[in-house]
Amino acid sequence: MKTISSVVENYIKSKPFLQSALAQGIINLTSLSRTIKEDIENELGKDVRNGAIVMALKRLSSELEFRATHRILKVLKNIGExxxxxxxxxxxxxxxxxxxxxxxxxxxxxxxxxxxxxxxxxxxxxxxxxxxxxxxxxxxxxxxxxxxxxxxxxxxxxxxxxxxxxxxxxxxxxxxxxxxxxxxxxxxxxxxxxxxxxxxxxxxxxxxxxxxxxxxxxx
Missing domain, CATH: 3.30.2130.10 (VC0802-like)
Known part of the structure; x- marks a missing residue:
C-alpha cells in the first residue's frame, strides 16, 4: 500500500541534487511541499495536505542527514594525499x-x-x-x-x-x-x-x- 511517506521518499530519491540539498537542510520544506504536491497527489490518486508532505519531508531529511553525516562524511574526512x-x-x-x-x-x-x-x-x-x-x-x-x-x-x-x-x-x-x-x-x-x-x-x-x-x- 502506498503511503504519503513512501511516495515522497521515492520522489526525492529520483532527484539526486534535491536529495542532497534536503540532507543538508538548505531547502524550505513548506515551499518544496507546494512544488511537489501535484506529483504526490497523482501518484497516490487522492488529495494530500501540504502539512502531511512537510512532515514526510522532515522525517526524510533527518534520515538523509544521518546517512551523510555518519557514513560518507566520515570517509571523506580521512581523504589522503x-x-x-x-x-x-x-x-x-x-x-x-x-x-x-x-x-x-x-x-x-x-x-x-x-x-x-x-x-x-x-x-x-x-x-x-x-x-x-x-x-x-x-x-x-x-x-x-x-x-x-x-x-x-x-x-x-x-x-x-x-x-x-x-x-x-x-x-x-x-x-x-x-x-x-x-x-x-x-x-x-x-x-x-x-x-x-x-x-x-x-x-x-x-x-x-x-x-x-x-x-x-x-x-
Missing part, C-alpha cells in the same frame, strides 16, 4: 587488433622518461590515453595508423587517495562528483583503482576543482 598534474593531453582511439601492440611500445617509451603522467583505459569500442604533453609526438607517431576519434589538450589531473573503507560505503563518488557539478566543473575523464581515483579537467578549472576536493575534508 591530493596530487595535481598539469600539461596533459587526452587521446581517444577506436579499438583495433593492433592497438595493444602500440600501447606496449608506448610503455617502453614511458619507462625511458622521467616524471611522466600516463593512464589508459579500454572500453568495448574505444581506448583512452591521457599522457603528459612531452610525449604527444611519441603517441601520435606510434598511433598514426589507428583511428583517433578525439584529442583534447590543455588538461590537468587531480588524484585523490581514499580510505580503504570507501569500497564499503555507498555514495562516496556521487557525493564528490555532485559537488564538482555544483561548481560547474566539467570532467573529461575519470580513472579509478580500489582506493584512488583521478579526474581530468580543463586547466582553467583546476584551481576550482582542487578547492572542492580539499574542502571535502572539512565538511
Amino acid at each position: 591530493i596530487t595535481v598534474r598539469s600539461s596533459l593531453t587526452d587521446y581517444t582511439f577506436l579499438v583495433s587488433d593492433t592497438i595493444l601492440n602500440k600501447q606496449s611500445q608506448l610503455l617502453q617509451e614511458i619507462n625511458n622518461s622521467k616524471d611522466v603522467f600516463y593512464t589508459s583505459s579500454r572500453g568495448v569500442n574505444e581506448t583512452n590515453i591521457v599522457i603528459s604533453d612531452s610525449l604527444n609526438k611519441v603517441v601520435e607517431t606510434l598511433f598514426k595508423e589507428e583511428k583517433m576519434t578525439q584529442k583534447e589538450g590543455n588538461l590537468s589531473s587531480i588524484s585523490v587517495k581514499l580510505p580503504e573503507d570507501n569500497v564499503r560505503i555507498p555514495g562516496i563518488y556521487y557525493f564528490i562528483f555532485q559537488r564538482l557539478a555544483w561548481e560547474g566543473i566539467i570532467i573529461n575523464e575519470v580513472i579509478s583503482t580500489t582506493n584512488e581515483f583521478t579526474i581530468i579537467v580543463a586547466e582553467d578549472q583546476i584551481d576550482k576543482a582542487f578547492k572542492v576536493m580539499k574542502d571535502l575534508k572539512t565538511l
